[in-house]
Amino acid sequence: MSSAGRVPQGLRRVYLNVRPERLGVLIGEGGKTLRDLENRTQTIVSVDSLNSSVVIEAATPETPIEMVLRASDFIKAIDAGFSPERALRLLDEDMVLIIINLKEVIGDSQSHLYRVKARVIGEEGKVRTNIEQLTGTYISVYDDLVAIIGDYEGAYLAREAIEMLIQGREHSTVYRFLNKKVRELKRKRLTEYWKKDFSTKEVKS
Structure with missing residues (x-):
């Protein structure tokens, strides 16, 4: 065998x-x-x-x-x-896990860690929820970790947005970035679907 x-x-x-x-x-x-x-x-x-x-x-x-x-x-x-x-x-099989260790990125300062986590979570969790909805992912902010579950493209897009927040970028800037990338991703997936559908029809004919 x-x-x-x-x-x-x-x-x-x-x-x-x-x-x-x-x-x-x-x-x-x-x-x-x-x-x-x-x-x-x-x-x-x-x-x-x-x-x-x-x-x-x-x-x-x-x-x-x-x-x-x-x-x-x-x-x-x-x-x-x-x-x-x-x-x-x-x-x-199409799901991935991404974990960001905040202490490895920003150091051991508890006050800095608290501020960064607050930026990622947002008031009443709104920032995290917005990123989840835009990227189709789940996001956990726990202890010194930020973790993401999603398909490959969505998870890595969410990570990029979170890294921007960690670096201090404005939330509005991050949302504009996400909206642009999500539109591009939708166009890409739609184009791939059309190509696949067209190829299938050609084979049948």
């Missing part, structure tokens, strides 16, 4: 650290969230509550490497503040 698509021996196990307060969210009531993740990804997930660590293993030799990596992304998303319901979107 071919080994293509299986987890290489060196990648059959992934180790992660999870914030202690997020372990309960990962496990779920009666272990339901963890069992659901294992069933969906064909993995075995072991949680060490004392050390706040997690080990992900392929449940069988046939478990695809993509499943191990998606389980890893799910757990990273939980650690970054997402609900299990939103994190489960990462099990879809």
